Structure formats: C-alpha cells, structure tokens
Amino acid sequence: MEWMLLPLRRYARFSGRARPKEYWMFVLFLLLGFFILSLVETMLGLTTTDRWFQRGPWWASAGYSTRGGPLTGLFALAMLIPQLAVSVRRLHDTDRTGWWLLIVVFPFIGSIVLLIFLIMSGTRGANRFGPDPVEVGEPELR
Secondary structure, X not given: OHHHHHHHHOOOOOOXXXXXXXXXXXXXXXXXXXXXXXXXXXXXXXXXXXXEEEEXXXXXXXXXXXXXXXXXXXXXXXXXXXXXXXXXXXHHHOOOOHXXXXXXXXXXXXXXXXXXXXXXXXXXXXXXXXXXXXXXOOOOOO
C-alpha cells in the first residue's frame, strides 16, 4: 500500500527517478480508485448512460456507454499532477526526458511507444537525472 501512495507524497516532484514498482503500483491505485468510484456513482445514480440502437439495410447494432459522474471527474483532476510527475520520473529512470510524454499525440503508435518506454527497466547506475533508485535503496515509506 505504501508504494501505491508514494507518488502522492511526491506530489509535484518532476525531478529524479521512479522505479517501475512505484509507477505501476500507482497505476494500480488509479485503476482501483476509478473502479470503486464508478461503482459508487452507479449505485447513487450519478452516471450518465446512453443506450443506442442502429439499424442498416443489412446489419443492426446495439449497445450502451456510461460516462463517469462528478466523483470520477474530481478524482481524475486530483490525480492529474501526481500521474504526470510519476510518469516523468519513470521516463527519467530510462534516461529519457519527460517531454517524451507528448508522443501520445500520435494516436496509436505514440501510445505503444510510450508504453514500451514505461515498461523498460531503468538504466543501472547514475544517469543525467540522478542516482539509481535501486542502488540508493528503498525510499523511506513511513
């Protein structure tokens, strides 16, 4: 649980490096948070659901889409800066600048390239962004 909340303690720290464990545990925290909030909003009736049906001459399709409510929006807004900060630090660990986050403007390929960068292991030893967090040791989680 400490690893999930570590990026919140380092709220807007864009310098330094983040281990893969710190990044992916925070991603898990975000997924769990959005899932729980979507359940709460659905039970409270705060979500918007659109049902649709389309019929063509040779086909028909139906489905629905649900948009998040105010709790999900507030959570996403509150987690924006920590998510950006931990992503930049994770890219620093792979010896890349944080500007690589902008690669997602290329719709499909950019997201895949960024995902590969975030999955890669960090450079061993110190790099231009600071000392290796593995060599320095586990951060204080108290």
